[in-house]
Amino acid sequence: MTSLRNLIPRYCPLSLLDSTTTLPQVHQIHAHLLVNGHLNDPPLFAKFVATLALSLPDLLPYSHHLLVHSPHPPSLFALNSLIRAHSKGPTPHLAFLFYHQILHSPALSPDHYTFTFLVRASAQAAAAAAGAAVHASALKRGLAADPYVQSGLIHMYAEFALPDATRRVYAELRRPDVVAQTAMVGALAGSGEVDLAREMFDGMLQRDPIAWNAMIAGYSQVGRSKEALELFSLMQAEGVRVGEATMVSVLTACAHLGALAQGKWAHGYIQKNKIGITVTLGTALIDMYSKCGDMRKAMEVFWSMGEKNVYTWSSAVSGLAMNGAGKECLELFELMKQEHVRPNGVTFISVIRGCSVAGLVDKGREHFDSMRDEYSIEPWYEHYGCIVDLYGRAGRLDDAVNFINAMPIEPHVGAWGALLNACRIYKNIELGEFATRKILELESKNDGAYVLLSNIYADSRNWKGVSSIRESMKAKGVSKEPGCSVIEVGGKVHEFFVGDRSHPRYKEIEVMLGEMSRRSRLAGYVARTNEVLFDIEEEEKEDALCWHSEKLAIAFGLIALGEGVTIRIVKNLRVCLDCHDATKFISKVFQREIVVRDRNRFHHFKDGVCSCMDYW
């Protein structure tokens, strides 16, 4: 204690104040200033309050206290500093307290600095009305034209999701600088207006890394992952400094595409460029590897991470569930609890799905009950849906129905959909029809319900049922979402749609399709024509099956990838039963591992077997 006193230089007692200073040390500095009469010097006092507020936001009440008990009226500088400190903290609304203090002091009036941070405080507090009032008084005082205030306003209105106001502020700028342009690019990209954002981005004379990140993140967020990656290569070509934020977006894009090769490359890039693996970046890596079907790498990253949060644990738990490792998923969840990481609603969704994969029905139900009992988490629609799925997949249709009937909230499409899917698996026509009616009552144009029910009909050779569904779909103008499969070859992503002939190597693909079909048949594959239901005449059925997008992608993979290289495919819909069957045969006769990412889970095909054990 005395040593610290000696350390404080008489002429500059504030130099010891920084973010590492502890409360007792602050007391000492305070006492020192007091003893030496520094606090009677208004500029020095203001400096003390400001430094304290800005470097130790946790001690804001202390700063506040100092100000209230000040021997002289607080200066604008001190008040502004408190506004600034509050504007980014957990109590942004308190910034207004100091603003009013400025307004009520006859000697003071707010300046552009005040408004800059008041605008930020409004954004942080999500206080749209207060923000508009701040804007109005800045205008009245002629301070709204300050570039800092304007950038803040753009940011604020974007935060409030008020695109018109955002644009109005921007339009009023006479000469927008990089900062304002970047803010606008971010605002547009963040609200989903990626193309407008890109237009502005392209028009910028100068672009710093922040503008690139805003743009790449924008693409990545709206799911335009290919463009995110393209822009990233452009960014590198231009030699722009790449940081953590960029890589998080790049990994998100790779995860979305299921582009393992590019994801691995990104991981290598992070290591080579010594970009620190923070919790966020590590979690993004785990998510990328899980969604690309490489759970071994995902867990390697997981175990190597020092700091892990709920997101990190949840993404590993979810990855294991998605990839069919139900047992490991549950083990990891137990470990998570042992490590005192509190699971949340998202975690429980994955845990219940893990139970579903492992066929542990009662265990799943226990976890569901523990949500409320042990963690006070009120189950969401999604959790109810998962439990219906859990019962349904296990063939316990009665339990599923009873569960739906006992739901304390109105059953949603997801719950009925899970039941309908169970009816498909267990061929229960009557219950399937009932579930479909329920779904259509809620969403008359739900294409999935029509498709599932017609699958049930087709399975029982009820062609009349199938065609009546086709009729009512036509009558209601419901169309099935077109299937699309994506495969990555040589770092390039290739997309295939049903019956797509547009690929440059289509001729070779067609030959390979014939080969696949011929060799699979020899091994005992029989086409399931039941799966083709829409607008196709009988005799074309078998042909059409060969043209399902995943088959095209597999054919291309067999041609374009090296011997023994795993074929990885990402599909936007669920794999149909026929393709699932066919892929099993292909994996055997071509001795090739094939990993297909479905709409909601993975299928690892090897030697004629699928990891989902046909339980999907």
Added chain:
DNA sequence: TTAGGGTTAG
């Protein structure tokens, strides 16, 4: 003293 982007899990 000041501004802008960004984030991960179902």
